Amino acid sequence: MAQGRRAALAILEHGPRRPGADAAQATAPKRVVVVADSIGGRTRAVADSLGHVLAGSGATVTVVRLQEATPALLADADLLVVGTWTEGLVVANVGPSRAVRRWLAGLPPLSGLRAVVFCTSAVAPKGTLATMRRALEERGAKVVADAAFGPRDATARAEELGGALRSLLWPVAPRAAAGGVRAVAR
DSSP states (O other): OHHHHHHHHHHHHHOOOOTTHHHHHHHSOSEEEEEEEOSSSHHHHHHHHHHHHHHTTTOEEEEEEGGGOOHHHHHTOSEEEEEEEEESOSSSSOEEOHHHHHHHHTOOOOTTOEEEEEEEOSSOOTTHHHHHHHHHHHTTOEEEEEEEEOSSSHHHHHHHHHHHHHHHHOSSOOOTTSSOOEEEEO
């Protein structure tokens, strides 16, 4: 009886071995930086929701306002998530906020850094995501996902996106006992 209990505890503690599990875990992001430019609070709420869900992967997640996102902060990131509100008129000059466009233009080379872009909008984001994707890819980032959030259910949809990102980037879910979750919000 005691041997069976010890064996069960050992399996629960160390988990079953799956082919490729070690390689998948080795490429999983360990440090995630979520950058958001928000004027009404919705973009920040989406960023916070994404950060919370991604922190459940075992990664250290830092959620910051655009003004706090320095090159030094990005230097240690394994995954960069950038969010903006959509600026412009309904049919003309629609895109990321001017502050995000300036920030993206001033980024240093990102050398294969994985990235996610998202935006919030009241109507239609038009080319907002494409503009952000292009700016990051021009600096060497690899954009793995993008999403636009309208005025309804943005936080719930952000949690869905976070879950999809966890499945994509952390294919082998870490054990809750291993490491712990650390989320830093500034």
